[in-house]
Amino acid sequence: MAKQRYFLELAYDGTKYHGWQIQLKDISVQETISKAVSKILSEEITVIGCGRTDTGVHASRYFAHFSSIKEINENFLYNINCVLPKDISIINVYDFGPEAHARYDATKRTYAYYFHFNKNPFLERYSTYYPFYTLNFKVLQKAAKELKRYDQFKPLCRYSTKYKSTNCRIFESRWEQIDENRIRYVVAANRFLRSMVRRMVGVSVLLATSRMDFKTFNEIMDRQGEFRHKLSMPPQGLFLEDVEYPYLKSQ
Structure with missing residues (x-):
C-alpha cells in the first residue's frame, strides 16, 4: 500500500x-x-x-x-x-x-532574535535581557548591512568542518525597534549553519558596543578566519519565524 x-x-x-x-x-x-x-x-x-x-x-x-x-x-x-x-x-x-x-x-528561512533592556519576568523565556552595555542602534543597522554583503560564513559557524560548503545567501538582514525597551534582529536566507544566527547577533553586539571595529570584522570575514571573541548569544531570544516553500504561501 x-x-x-x-x-x-x-x-x-x-x-x-x-x-x-x-x-x-x-x-x-x-x-x-x-x-x-x-x-x-x-x-x-x-x-x-x-x-x-x-x-x-x-x-x-x-x-x-x-x-x-x-x-x-x-x-x-x-x-x-x-x-x-x-x-x-x-x-x-x-x-x-x-x-x-x-x-x-524549503527556499527561505527567517529567524528573529529579541532583546529587552528592562528586566521583565514575562519576557525572560522569549527574549534576552541585556542591561550590560548600551547598544548603538545605528551601528547595529550598519552591521546588518555588512553581514548581508557576505555569502561565506565559516567564521560564524559552529563545527564548520562538518559542512561541505559554508555558503549561504542572505535575503534580509535588519534590526527593528519594537518599542523603547525592545529590539530585534531579523535575518532571512536560503540556509543557515549551526549557531550562525546567534553568532551573527553576537558579532553585531560587539560592534555596537565598540568592543570590535568594522576593520577587524571585515578582515576576518574577508579571509574567512576565526573570531577570538565569544560570539554566541543565549538561545531564548531566538525564534524561527517563517519557512517558505514553492507550494505554500509565506506569512
Whole structure:
C-alpha cells in the first residue's frame, strides 16, 4: 500500500527541549511529536523537520513531514494537539504530494532574535535581557548591512568542518525597534549553519558596543578566519519565524 505524505505546520516553546533533533538521552521536539503521531495513528512514525534548532530555541512557524500508510481524518488536528504537551502546537496539516520534503524543498528561512533592556519576568523565556552595555542602534543597522554583503560564513559557524560548503545567501538582514525597551534582529536566507544566527547577533553586539571595529570584522570575514571573541548569544531570544516553500504561501 502506497504511503501518504503529510506536512505539519507547528509552533513550539523550546525552553525545556534539547533542540529539534532526536537525542540519545535528552528530550527533543522531534521525538515528542513523533511519539504523538505514532500514538494517534498506531504506527511507528518519525517526523522530518525543516531544519535544526538548538537547545532552548523557539519556533513560531516550523514545518515537518511524515509518511503513513493511513489516511488521516478531520479529527487528526484536534487529536494530535490533545496528545502533545502545551508547549507544542500543530497549527495545520497539508497534503502536498508524496515527494514534498520539509527540509529540502524549503527556499527561505527567517529567524528573529529579541532583546529587552528592562528586566521583565514575562519576557525572560522569549527574549534576552541585556542591561550590560548600551547598544548603538545605528551601528547595529550598519552591521546588518555588512553581514548581508557576505555569502561565506565559516567564521560564524559552529563545527564548520562538518559542512561541505559554508555558503549561504542572505535575503534580509535588519534590526527593528519594537518599542523603547525592545529590539530585534531579523535575518532571512536560503540556509543557515549551526549557531550562525546567534553568532551573527553576537558579532553585531560587539560592534555596537565598540568592543570590535568594522576593520577587524571585515578582515576576518574577508579571509574567512576565526573570531577570538565569544560570539554566541543565549538561545531564548531566538525564534524561527517563517519557512517558505514553492507550494505554500509565506506569512
